[in-house]
Amino acid sequence: MSPHTRDVDPGHLAQWCRDHLGSPSADELFRSGFLSAVIGLRLADGREVVVKIRPDSPRVAACVEVQRRLFLAGYPCPRPLTGAAPLSGDVATAEAYVPGGAALPSAEHAATAFAEAFAWLIRLAPAPGEMPALDPAPSWANWDHGGDGLWPGPEDLDGVPGEVWIDDAGRRARDLLRDGGSDAVIGHCDWLAGNLRWSGDTLLVVHDWDSVIVADEAVLVGFAAALYSTVSADELATVEDTQRFLDAYSRARGREFDAGELRRSWAAGVWTRAYDAKFQHAAGRPVTSLSEDEARERLRRAAEGPRKR
Structure with missing residues (x-):
């Protein structure tokens, strides 16, 4: 899998969060990703979320819907907070931030x-x-x-x-x-x-x-x-x-x-x-x-x- 660096304008990201999450981003918690940019954020209202930005594709919305259905069924995946929405020529989604945990079981x-x-x-x-x-x-x-x-x-x-x-x-x-x-x-x-x-x-x-x-x-x-x-x-x-x-x-x-x-x-x-x-x-x-x-x-x-x- 090849790394693709995505520059995400902080102002555009803050506005996207305001539009789709009801509060702008205030602090960046982490940033990672290869095929996507994955950015952990603390919003101005105190919520901690993860925003994922990648090229637009019809399958993105379908993946979010599968994740939503699994979350509602009780599977341990982050709760989706938005659908797929445009951001600076790409598409972004947001989910709840789930911190902690160990990398491996025993x-x-x-x-x-x-x-x-x-x-x-x-x-x-x-x-x-x-x-x-x-x-x-x-x-x-x-x-x-x-x-x-x-x-x-x-x-x-x-x-x-x-x-x-x-x-x-x-x-x-x-x-x-x-x-x-x-x-x-x-x-x-x-x-x-x-x-x-x-x-x-x-x-x-x-x-x-x-x-x-x-x-x-x-x-x-x-x-x-x-x-x-x-x-x-x-x-x-x-x-x-x-x-x-x-x-x-x-x-x-x-x-x-x-x-x-x-x-x-x-x-x-x-x-x-x-x-x-x-x-x-x-x-x-x-x-x-x-x-x-x-x-x-x-x-x-x-x-x-x-x-x-």
């Missing part, structure tokens, strides 16, 4: 905690037919983008030479993902540890609701199982971490994945991490999202089917 419970939180989200999420369109998925989840090349997105990743094994892993994963499928559900495609906060082993809050997509449940679970971490918000799941997540998710949903679902889960994890690896290589950065040996092992597990217990 190490011995991490796989189960992350998997149960994801299963809870899938259970509570509205049906895709009830929501406006959530297309297109973010690039790292858009394996079925329909374009001519392997990799989606505005960057010409297909034209970047070198590290041929990354393209091979992505292509093999995509071929496995094309084989079969089940009913689509709504879920979160960026289940990084940095997007969740914990109170002990209890989920406190999940962030980044622009990462809501519609996909096969097994694919969504595969993304999550490959992206979370048991040790650091700066690291990704090992192969064994992914296996533990898949086992815990099956227990949480009350049914094991069949051979086809497991194949697609493992393949989805390879595809999303291969996309990030390709992006890192194209940007001239160290490739940390996936190694050749790990891609080989994950694809082997995709092919072998359910483990014998």
Whole structure:
């Protein structure tokens, strides 16, 4: 995922808050973001909010509606305070600020905690037919983008030479993902540890609701199982971490994945991490999202089917 710096005029932001939240911004609490500018603010009336600014897209309003429905259903996500509204050529939304919490649950419970939180989200999420369109998925989840090349997105990743094994892993994963499928559900495609906060082993809050997509449940679970971490918000799941997540998710949903679902889960994890690896290589950065040996092992597990217990 490439960083995009967005300059936000403080006066325009203050006026946006006055217009849409009933009070102008007074103090900035923090600023972060890659594909978006995420700004924590204290308003003049004392409320603390988070305003997120990004390029306009019809899916932004749909993502906010999914977040709103999940909040009302009792899922621990920030309460949306506005819909999507223009700000300086982009679109902005606001939500309640949820501070605190730890980056990770206890190490011995991490796989189960992350998997149960994801299963809870899938259970509570509205049906895709009830929501406006959530297309297109973010690039790292858009394996079925329909374009001519392997990799989606505005960057010409297909034209970047070198590290041929990354393209091979992505292509093999995509071929496995094309084989079969089940009913689509709504879920979160960026289940990084940095997007969740914990109170002990209890989920406190999940962030980044622009990462809501519609996909096969097994694919969504595969993304999550490959992206979370048991040790650091700066690291990704090992192969064994992914296996533990898949086992815990099956227990949480009350049914094991069949051979086809497991194949697609493992393949989805390879595809999303291969996309990030390709992006890192194209940007001239160290490739940390996936190694050749790990891609080989994950694809082997995709092919072998359910483990014998």
